[in-house]
Amino acid sequence: MESRSSSRAVGVTVHPPYDDDPDARIRRAWVTVHTRSASGEGLGAGVVVADGFLLTCAHVINAVLGRPKLATPEPTAPEMDAVAVSFPGVDATRYAVELAGWLAPQPQADQWWDGDLALLKVESGPAGLSPVPVGETPGKRLWTWYHHGAPRSLVDVVLQAGMGPWYILDPGHAPLEILPGHSGAPLWDREHGCVTGLVVSRERDNPRSYAIRASEMRDLLASAGVLPTVVTTVYDARTGACRDALIDVLDALPEQQLRRCADRVARALGLRRTPPTVTDLVDTVLPQHHPRGIPALLGALAAAEDVARRVRDAAAGLRPVRILTQNQYDELLALLGPGAHPEVRAAARHAVPHFVLPDPGTAGLDTLIEDLEDRVAEPGLVPPLVQVVEEVAAARRTDGDVLRDWSDRVTDRLGVSREAVRQCRWSADSRASVRTAQPVLRVWLWAAEPTADDFDYDMRLYDDHGHEVWARTNGPDRRSREELCAHLSA
Secondary structure (H helix, E strand, O other): OOOOOOOOOOOEEOOOOOOOOOOHHHHHOEEEEEEOOOOOOOOEEEEEEEOOEEEEOHHHHHHHOOOOOOOOOOOOHHHHOOEEEEEOOOEEEEEEOEEEEEEOOEEEOOEEEOOOEEEEEOOOOOOOOOOOOEOOOOOOEEEEOOOOOOHHHOEEEEEEEEEOOEEEEEEOOOOOOOOHHHOOOEEEEOOOOEEEEEEEEEOOOOOOEEEEEHHHHHHHHHHOOOOOEEOOOOOOHHHHHHHHHHHHHHHOOOHHHHHHHHHHHHHHHOOOOOOOOHHHHHHHHOOOOOOOHHHHHHHHOOOOHHHHHHHHHHOOOOOOOOOOOHHHHHHHHHHHOOOOHHHHHHHHHHHOOOOOOOOOOOOOHHHHHHHHHHOOOOOOOOOHHHHHHHHHHHHOOOOHHHHHHHHHHHHHHHOOOHHHHHHHHHHHHHHHHHHHOOOEEEEEEEEOOOOOOEEEEEEEEEOOOOOEEEEEEOOOOOEEHHHHHHHHHO
């Protein structure tokens, strides 16, 4: 770690949006990449990320130069004379550019890997340009536009997963699809006001697409000595106090232990770079920046229970609450299976009937799990999400033990008492045994005298939940053996 100071400058402060349009900033930073000698539309897009600098895809520059898409040699200055850019949100004029950084796509086994970025410098662009922040965010729903940035070319996508330097994107709900002309187009996180990646490619005969992630973009900027615009987050009073308390707790760690903790957090969250300072580490794990950051931090401190306890105390006021690390969350989704939403919802109705659950028409399994995860439990008690998982495990004929193993690992990390888990498991098993039992008919017979041929009786039918649904008695008149058999048959 370079420094543990909280005052190290890392970029340019972002000002509030210019107007009520949540996309105003990205429109004013939008870039279209052209062949200077050709008229008409461009060949790709890009985005202004610092004063005088913009990012696009290396393969877009290759296309402008007429080179193979995956050509790796860095273009020469004379070759770059053929490249021009315009800023459709500000000015249609084409401007010359210089190459300031190059990260070529590296084909491996018919796949792209390790890059596909070009950093371009514009000597004198139009007035009104505004760089946008670049950073990875917890946002999953993102927006992008065609290379000219026209509003009617909007495509919304869902960030499905990370894969090395790439994001895997699935189509959202827009009728438009990502096409070749989207290459280099920024992925805009409207909620957090920053660019979190650049669109790179689309699978053949498949709507799924790929983007290069923000951490790769920032690495290229850093290697070129360019300071990107950064997001200045304004915290509410409670979050600010929790943040300061977390910084104080971690600042007391020895340097080697702090470095090890930061490395583990980076691996747990899939970060491309280790947070270099205490403040960077704390900002990385805050829920505003990563919903599973605090569980990742606690997991990194598993061998230092006293520090982990103080971190839990310091983070007590943060919202939203997440109790699972990213690995535990991913493992739970895999164990439950893609069709488990009705099963988990039914289990929640049994285990935590007082909770109001998300609308089943719009919520998927991931939304349901995160909603249950947000419900706070008292320290030492079994969290509601784990109660629901135990309910699912008790009801399943197979895989129940695997889910219980997962539950044990989570509750151990959270410091939940073994007795609380045992009671929760016993309750779930009891409810499941009642629900899965067959209907039961109970009959009581007794004769007035040992040799009598007529009987008093009491018959009761119980459903598979143990509730009585039918009862018969003989009343004042006894029944003979033959009458009783006929009554039972009826």
